[in-house]
Amino acid sequence: MGLELLWELQEKDLAIRALEEELENTPLLEETKALREEVRRLQDEHRGAEERFKEEKRQLRALEMDIQKKTGERDALRRKLYGGEVSNLKELEQMEKKLNLLIREVDQLEEAAIEKMESLEKMEQELAVQAEQVSGQEEHLQEMERRLEALQAELRERLEALQEEREQFAGRLEPQYLERYRILSQKHQGRGVARVVDDICEGCRVFISSKLKGQLYNPKAMVYCENCGRLLIRQG
Ligand SMILES: [Zn+2]
Structure with missing residues (x-):
């Protein structure tokens, strides 16, 4: 056996090591990991925004119920005040005060409801933009995962072939x-x-x-x- 075969063996081992390193440290692996985290962050953010949207909607429904209730009270009081059933002046004055209070309250509630509706509309638009961003990045990630998988499969295949070749070659050398x-x-x-x-x-x-x-x-x-x-x- 010529000693130069040991040199050839070393060349094969170095090629195997280089391939193993490439498999472990391919930049695509790091890029995919980073994108995976970015997508997770975007998804969390989107879920958070959806939760806030639902909460705002719930608050709007509560406001609307409040408005309905107070409007009912206001109208009943108004009917009573102008219905002629009550003649006591002091009582009438008190009723009027209460009515004015209710009118102001309903106005305030309605204003708040309008504000909430406007903010909901804005949130809905933002949610749509965000959803598009999320799905765009999700697609990008899927594409990268596919590319990474293909690359890893190819490297693994080459590595296995090299390893087999190396074993056969080493079999020819003296122990x-x-x-x-x-x-x-x-x-x-x-x-x-x-x-x-x-x-x-x-x-x-x-x-x-x-x-x-x-x-x-x-x-x-x-x-x-x-x-x-x-x-x-x-x-x-
Ligand atoms: Zn030397």
């Missing part, structure tokens, strides 16, 4: 070389094997000694960089 590779890889963050290009160790960019250079011509010798300790592979 003691694989073990050595594993130890070196762990020690050098996945880059335990380095090529020598123009007498420079590609792992640490330092020139190798002429003694090592000579050893590299023996295809069976395991030669380690004197500077970084990586297993050296002669290029070409």
Whole structure:
């Protein structure tokens, strides 16, 4: 077995690692997460606005009932006051006072009801705009989720293919070389094997000694960089 196969194995492992990292850290994942939160926020906001709208509507109904009740009282009192049943002057004066009070009260209630109706109308318009925003962003999110899923599926497929290829390739290597590779890889963050290009160790960019250079011509010798300790592979 040529030691250069270990270099190839390392290339495959690095490609696998890069793909795993891409799968975990694809920007689309972060963007989708951010949009998901934004949509949730918009939905909450919209629900809150709908609740306030319902509450205002409920208040308007209460006002209308109040108006009906007070109007009834006012009209009954007016009939009584002008009906001639009561002749006591003091009592008549009191009734008149009460009637004026009721008239003012009904006026005030009606004004409040008009204000409430106007505010409800405005709220309804705002709710419609908001609903459109929410559904627009929901659609956008669905589209992004679809894209993310497709991307992840594609990356996973490529990763599985690479992993299978790697296993088959590793099966052709001798176990003691694989073990050595594993130890070196762990020690050098996945880059335990380095090529020598123009007498420079590609792992640490330092020139190798002429003694090592000579050893590299023996295809069976395991030669380690004197500077970084990586297993050296002669290029070409
Ligand atoms: Zn080195």
